[in-house]
Amino acid sequence: MNRSRFTRHAVAAAFSAAALSFGLATSASAADITLKYAFFAPEGTFPGQQMMQWAKELEKRTDGKVKVDTYAGGTLLGAREMWEGVTMGVTDIGLSAPSYDPGRFPLTAGMALPLAFPDATTASRVLWEVTNEFEPKEFEQYKVIAMFTSEPGYLMTREAVRSSDDLDGMRVRATGSGVPVINALGGSAVGMAMPEVPQAVQTGVVDGVMTSREVLQDFRLAESLKYVTDYPMVVTTFAAVMDKNRFEKLPDDVKQVIEELGDEMHAWTGHYHDVENVQGALKWSADEHGLQIVELSDDEYAEWDAKLEPLVNQWIEEANKRGLPGSEYIERVVELRDQQ
Ligand code: DTR
Numbered sequence: 320m321n322r323s324r325f326t327r328h329a330v331a332a333a334f335s336a337a338a339l340s341f342g343l344a345t346s347a348s349a350a351d352i353t354l355k356y357a358f359f360a361p362e363g364t365f366p367g368q369q370m371m372q373w374a375k376e377l378e379k380r381t382d383g384k385v386k387v388d389t390y391a392g393g394t395l396l397g398a399r400e401m402w403e404g405v406t407m408g409v410t411d412i413g414l415s416a417p418s419y420d421p422g423r424f425p426l427t428a429g430m431a432l433p434l435a436f437p438d439a440t441t442a443s444r445v446l447w448e449v450t451n452e453f454e455p456k457e458f459e460q461y462k463v464i465a466m467f468t469s470e471p472g473y474l475m476t477r478e479a480v481r482s483s484d485d486l487d488g489m490r491v492r493a494t495g496s497g498v499p500v501i502n503a504l505g506g507s508a509v510g511m512a513m514p515e516v517p518q519a520v521q522t523g524v525v526d527g528v529m530t531s532r533e534v535l536q537d538f539r540l541a542e543s544l545k546y547v548t549d550y551p552m553v554v555t556t557f558a559a560v561m562d563k564n565r566f567e568k569l570p571d572d573v574k575q576v577i578e579e580l581g582d583e584m585h586a587w588t589g590h591y592h593d594v595e596n597v598q599g600a601l602k603w604s605a606d607e608h609g610l611q612i613v614e615l616s617d618d619e620y621a622e623w624d625a626k627l628e629p630l631v632n633q634w635i636e637e638a639n640k641r642g643l644p645g646s647e648y649i650e651r652v653v654e655l656r657d658q659q
Pocket of ligand 1: 366513
């Protein structure tokens, strides 16, 4: 008989798999829980920093009863596999971007329209509040443990873009709701997830990107992209989710800390991203790579606004037609956006 089958570790591991489906630690005293938390991009990026902050706070506030094992950089799951990965139990918690996949998250897609959010702090607060108020069906099988957004995306390009004419035919990387925005302004949108972007920029597959500006430093894009056009476009939404049934099986005190953190993470992340991450990256890009900010003329600015406005109305119409509360959602988003 193989004696090793009777080690404490083997017994605990077998018990954990059968009974809890969370890792049950071998220590006899505390009923420790280990949660796996997966994200598709590197730990140093702002969503990755959010994950690390959440993990640290959960461990602290549960007095070490819960341990979080983080898997950044797509080591466990990539951006598009994340949602299934959570359902199938590959990870306990998965962080990905609903706005990469508007078909799957049809109501939340409304947050990533050109709605002139001033910054990530505001958009993150609005996203958290509308999700709690509307409880979109698309999150039905999940417990949403945190939500936040990037700042609105900006055009970052190899050649300066001062007008729609400059953008005409330019290949610009965008995602989800960013694709129609770039196309409406005359560019040619190329869709891809963030981890694929540095190579696409280096090899000239794209002439620029539209996303939040910290990528200039965090993904070293300022080495090739020397111009930012000062026109805020659309935010990217992020959600960290857990399978609902798994969440329900957690002890009440742990669930309570998770709820508490959910109410805090949007503000923590928005502040970190807006104030440290983006501003730091702009300074670094200017100092190290001579980044230049391109201002649009007032006429051009107004023209771009006019080109993007129909996208919001189109989305509302289509959402309403599909039986979603499209009008109410956007109305509430705008109302919350303007509340301080
Ligand atoms: N704007 C989205 C999301 C995004 C912005 N910064 C990061 C960093 C890591 C992952 C995703 C993002 C995008 O362009 O993909």
